[in-house]
Amino acid sequence: MKFQEKTILVERTQLKDDIFRFKVKTEKIAKESKPGNFLEIKVSDSNEPFLRRPISIFSIDGNNIEFIFQVKGKGTEILSKKNVGDQIDILGPLGYGTFKIQEYKTVAILGGGIGIYPLYEAAKQLKGKTKINTYLGFRTKEYVTVVKEFEDVSDKLIIATDDGTYGEKGFAIDYLKKAEKPDMIMACGPLPMLRAVKEYALENNIPCQVSLEERMGCGLGACLGCAVKVANSPKDAPEYWHVCKAGPVFEAKDVEF
Amino acid sequence: MKTSVNFAGIEMKNPVTVASGTFGYGREFQEFIDLNKLGAIITKGTSLKPRAGNKPPRICETASGMLNSIGLQNPGVEYFAKTDLPFLKQFDTKIIVNACGNTVEEYVELCKILNTLDIDGVELNLSCPNVKAGCLAFGTTYEGVKNVTSQVRKVLDKPLIVKLTPNVTDITATAKGAEDAGADGISAINTLLGMKIDIEKRRPILGINTGGLSGPAIKPVAVRCVWQIANSVKIPVMGLGGIMNGEDAIEFMIAGATAVSIGAGNFVEPSTSIKTIEEIEEYMKKHNIEDINEIIKSIQTN
Numbered sequence: 001m002k003f004q005e006k007t008i009l010v011e012r013t014q015l016k017d018d019i020f021r022f023k024v025k026t027e028k029i030a031k032e033s034k035p036g037n038f039l040e041i042k043v044s045d046s047n048e049p050f051l052r053r054p055i056s057i058f059s060i061d062g063n064n065i066e067f068i069f070q071v072k073g074k075g076t077e078i079l080s081k082k083n084v085g086d087q088i089d090i091l092g093p094l095g096y097g098t099f100k101i102q103e104y105k106t107v108a109i110l111g112g113g114i115g116i117y118p119l120y121e122a123a124k125q126l127k128g129k130t131k132i133n134t135y136l137g138f139r140t141k142e143y144v145t146v147v148k149e150f151e152d153v154s155d156k157l158i159i160a161t162d163d164g165t166y167g168e169k170g171f172a173i174d175y176l177k178k179a180e181k182p183d184m185i186m187a188c189g190p191l192p193m194l195r196a197v198k199e200y201a202l203e204n205n206i207p208c209q210v211s212l213e214e215r216m217g218c219g220l221g222a223c224l225g226c227a228v229k230v231a232n233s234p235k236d237a238p239e240y241w242h243v244c245k246a247g248p249v250f251e252a253k254d255v256e257f
Numbered sequence: 258m259k260t261s262v263n264f265a266g267i268e269m270k271n272p273v274t275v276a277s278g279t280f281g282y283g284r285e286f287q288e289f290i291d292l293n294k295l296g297a298i299i300t301k302g303t304s305l306k307p308r309a310g311n312k313p314p315r316i317c318e319t320a321s322g323m324l325n326s327i328g329l330q331n332p333g334v335e336y337f338a339k340t341d342l343p344f345l346k347q348f349d350t351k352i353i354v355n356a357c358g359n360t361v362e363e364y365v366e367l368c369k370i371l372n373t374l375d376i377d378g379v380e381l382n383l384s385c386p387n388v389k390a391g392c393l394a395f396g397t398t399y400e401g402v403k404n405v406t407s408q409v410r411k412v413l414d415k416p417l418i419v420k421l422t423p424n425v426t427d428i429t430a431t432a433k434g435a436e437d438a439g440a441d442g443i444s445a446i447n448t449l450l451g452m453k454i455d456i457e458k459r460r461p462i463l464g465i466n467t468g469g470l471s472g473p474a475i476k477p478v479a480v481r482c483v484w485q486i487a488n489s490v491k492i493p494v495m496g497l498g499g500i501m502n503g504e505d506a507i508e509f510m511i512a513g514a515t516a517v518s519i520g521a522g523n524f525v526e527p528s529t530s531i532k533t534i535e536e537i538e539e540y541m542k543k544h545n546i547e548d549i550n551e552i553i554k555s556i557q558t559n
Contacts, residue, residue: 002288004527042525047321047473047501051525091289091527215314215462217323218524222281224301224330225316239309240330 002094002220003028006087010064015145018071019114020080022088023064029092030065033057035122036098036211036249039067040219041079042089049075052091054216056118056188056248059149065092068117068146094219097247099186099209101125108182109134109154110172110197112189113143118211118248119188120146123153131155133179137172137193141165173197182206191257198252208252214243221245229256258541259548260534262296264493264516265442266416267351267378269296272549273506273534276497276520277302277355277380277420278327282341283348289527294534297351299518300337302382304357305367307333311387312464317453322472322499323521324451326387326463329357334370342374353418357382359391361405368413378415381406381440383431384422384447386469397425402434410439418495420444421486423475428482429489436490444495444518445486446479471521473499480512487513487554501529503536513554 003026011023029039040052053075059066071080082088099122107130111119116136123132134154138144144159144166151157158175159167168175173196176185181204187197188211201208217223226243231254233239241247241255260271274297280286283298292298310330317324331337337354345352354371356379358364364381371379383396383405395401406419419435421428423446432443448469453462461467479498486494496514499521500506506517522529537549546552 004289049318050320050322050472050521051318215316217316217325217521218279218285220285220524220527222279222285223316223325223524224278224281224310224327225313225325227310227313227315227330229312237309238312240313 001032002091003032004089004091005029007090009082009084009086009088012082012084015068016142019068019145020071021058021066021068022082023066024088024090025064026090027063029090030060030063033060033065033093034098035101035125036118037093037095038118038219038248039065039090039092040094043075043078051217052219053079054213054219056211057093058117058120059124060121068114070114091219095244095248097249099249102129104130104184106131106133106180106182107184107186108176110176110185110187110189110193111135112137112172112193113139115189115211116146116150119186120149120153122186123150127153133182134158135160135172135176137161137189138166139163173200176200185209187211194252194257201252209249210252211249212243212247212255212257216244219244230254231256258538259550260538260541262515262550264495265378265418267297267353269351269516271296271534271537272510272516273530273537274299274353274495274516274518275523275530276518277382279520279523282337283345286523286527290531292348292350294531295350296516297353297377298345299353299380300341300355301331302329302355302357302385303331303334303337304329305334305363307331307336314462314464317462317468319451319453319470320474322470322474324453324463324468324470325448326465326468328387328465329385334367338370338374342376346375351377353378353380355380355382355420357385357392361395361408363391364405365408365412368409372413372415376415378418379413380418380420380444381409382420384420386422386424386448386450386467387465393422393424396422396431399430399434402431403438406435406438406440416441418442418444420447422447423478423482424450429485432486432490436492440492442493442495443486443490444497445482446475446498449475449478471499473501475499476505480508483509483514484512484556500533503533503540506533506537507540507552510552511554511556513556515553
């Protein structure tokens with residue numbers, strides 16, 4: 001079930017110059033939300049910017065939902081200026097493809113940049129059910145966020161930065177590849193990372209769930225804008241699914257990205 | 258207070274519909290609004306055979322609007338008849354199927370099938386800017402519109418509406434083509450062909466480079482088109498393009514629209530159509546209008 005709600009901003013934390021963590025109180029959205037779901041957030045009462053902003057859920061806690069976003073344009077800029085107590089109009093929870101929470105032996109969580117946020121709730125819900133090895137990658141120290149949260153839910157946490165200014169030097173996926181083989185991978189991050197982990201997962205026959213993004217119109221499955229190509233569909237007659245409907249979390253082997 | 262209108266032979270409880278391609282086949286909105294309240298639902302563009310649509314990105318936001326290049330992705334008429342139509346029939350609203358094709362023959366074959374279905378009308382899509390063949394290829398000249406519309410007219414007994422593109426020099430010419438071929442009504446406008454470029458990559462954002470512009474940005478163009486069409490043909494006009502509320506809808510009706518469609522507004526606010534219906538009623542109360550038909554084409558030009 002999806003809802004439209006005027007949620008209330010109850011906590012606002014600025015994590016970095018351009019990264020904000022919001023906690024909103026909801027009546028119904030939080031209770032229906034699953035790890036991997038996203039929200040469509042209306043940032044302005046005017047026609048500017050026109051569309052809602054799709055933002056993934058970071059954490060679900062009772063009636064509260066947290067989301068973390070980076071200011072990338074005028075929409076997220078307006079959103080970042082909301083104050084505690086302000087109303088925020090949200091549609092959610094959106095997306096039918098969510099992270100599958102069940103018993104595994106070892107789950108590898110792989111996240112990059114602002115793509116780490118949708119993975120947190122999945123890790124939270126997996127905690128206690130399975131061993132969790134988390135690999136997070138960032139460009140440089142300046143971009144490293146929510147380490148403590150991931151530390152608390154992971155059996156092992158490796159943080160890598162491209163330049164080695166925080167944690168290990170290099171790409172997070174290289175550390176995943178070196179470690180014990182998981183029996184499930186959950187990943188979200190930049191496309192090169194997701195492509196690399198898909199390749200690794202296929203080679204090693206490990207199931208891999210990836211959370212994707214694509215430019216979106218409605219978030220509800222009506223506009224058919226956020227198309228993603230179905231794997232192995234013919235080049236001259238490609239088939240498309242939609243991030244807001246079949247996703248945002250897909251089995252990596254099922255889609256091309 | 259009378260809010261019902263007869264558009265192209267379709268009795269609608271109110272003049273508000275939802276535009277093709279912005280509402281799927283209704284399912285996605287039933288959790289947010291009561292579909293029974295709508296004057297009509299115009300379905301996603303539906304073709305004879307399933308269509309995959311264009312490569313992504315397919316959506317791009319612009320000033321007070323958006324570009325899309327979906328490319329008529331749809332499951333085909335057979336699937337529609339089996340799954341979506343029975344779903345839509347649960348609701349007390351009129352069902353108008355937006356029909357699209359690559360060739361005249363395809364339009365005719367499709368409309369033969371649509372003629373056998375329990376639907377209230379067909380909106381012939383001669384105006385999608387995002388496909389290589391069909392649609393716009395027929396939709397930009399008097400002869401082109403007249404030809405495909407008259408071929409379809411021969412096989413379709415149901416109300417026939419022709420959806421026109423604003424990407425023409427003179428929209429009254431294509432409107433006349435529809436009228437002369439026996440269409441019962443006209444929808445105006447489809448999207449305006451547009452483009453947005455990523456200046457860092459020096460590449461268009463959309464996967465097929467160009468797309469159709471919709472949203473409040475195009476409303477003045479749409480109002481002008483509706484006004485011109487209403488002054489040049491006798492068949493009724495459905496107005497659409499950037500309607501976000503009752504005021505916008507009333508403006509279209511004063512310009513000459515018998516009915517209106519909510520398009521991109523559905524994406525921003527799932528309840529835009531319902532809000533529009535309520536605000537039309539408020540306008541009627543405020544201005545002591547007994548019958549909504551009184552305001553249609555009530556414009557006094559300067």
